[in-house]
Amino acid sequence: KAGVTQTPRYLIKTRGQQVTLSCSPISGHRSVSWYQQTPGQGLQFLFEYFSETQRNKGNFPGRFSGRQFSNSRSEMNVSTLELGDSALYLCASSLGWGADTEAFFGQGTRLTVV
Amino acid sequence: DQQVKQNSPSLSVQEGRISILNCDYTNSMFDYFLWYKKYPAEGPTFLISISSIKDKNEDGRFTVFLNKSAKHLSLHIVPSQPGDSAVYFCAASPSGGSNYKLTFGKGTLLTVNP
Numbered sequence: 001k002a003g004v005t006q007t008p009r010y011l012i013k014t015r016g017q018q019v020t021l022s023c024s025p026i027s028g029h030r031s032v033s034w035y036q037q038t039p040g041q042g043l044q045f046l047f048e049y050f051s052e053t054q055r056n057k058g059n060f061p062g063r064f065s066g067r068q069f070s071n072s073r074s075e076m077n078v079s080t081l082e083l084g085d086s087a088l089y090l091c092a093s094s095l096g097w098g099a100d101t102e103a104f105f106g107q108g109t110r111l112t113v114v
Numbered sequence: 115d116q117q118v119k120q121n122s123p124s125l126s127v128q129e130g131r132i133s134i135l136n137c138d139y140t141n142s143m144f145d146y147f148l149w150y151k152k153y154p155a156e157g158p159t160f161l162i163s164i165s166s167i168k169d170k171n172e173d174g175r176f177t178v179f180l181n182k183s184a185k186h187l188s189l190h191i192v193p194s195q196p197g198d199s200a201v202y203f204c205a206a207s208p209s210g211g212s213n214y215k216l217t218f219g220k221g222t223l224l225t226v227n228p
Binding site: 004033041043045048090092102103104105106108 | 150155158163203215217219220
């Protein structure tokens with residue numbers, strides 16, 4: 001069964017631009033979470049979607065947004081990019097949204113802002 | 115405010131010996147704890163978990179111990195193998211679906227030397 005697919009794998013953008021990242025969860029999984037990984041901060045929770053509804057949001061500015069479609073695919077958008085947004089963005093999918101449901105991660109999208 | 119702390123950024127052990135990775139947390143609401151392993155250029159993969167009703171969970175060479183009173187958990191790998199060399203993330207979550215999100219530590223780089 002296919003794993004979590006994130007596209008694109010690598011992206012270079014300039015400051016001020018906006019970017020959209022895509023995540024296709026494992027078939028049958030309805031929960032998608034997004035995380036930002038940077039060397040200084042580790043893995044930080046961005047937001048979680050379940051059945052097209054945002055269930056939780058981390059401590060990130062409003063420039064970071066997301067959505068989930070009826071087929072559970074999710075996109076996250078970052079507007080007005082800043083240099084500090086350079087990071088690995090990871091998406092994780094799980095069957096449900098309880099704490100004990102295992103999350104499976106994609107390989108991530110490496111975003112570089114120049 | 116870091117709610118999940120992995121105070122050792124790196125650990126080096128000899129093949130065949132025990133690896134002990136430590137994790138401390140501050141949030142009393144955390145009820146479910148997980149360990150993830152991450153290789154370079156890949157997303158984290160789930161390793162083992164433990165809920166707060168247990169103090170130990172074992173899966174093959176991997177054992178996680180939880181000390182709730184000390185808000186401390188540890189991952190033991192016995193015997194360690196070179197293929198175990200990776201970054202290990204400790205993660206915690208409150209129970210209950212409405213607050214589901216994973217809070218990660220910054221990771222510990224484990225190097226197992228042949």
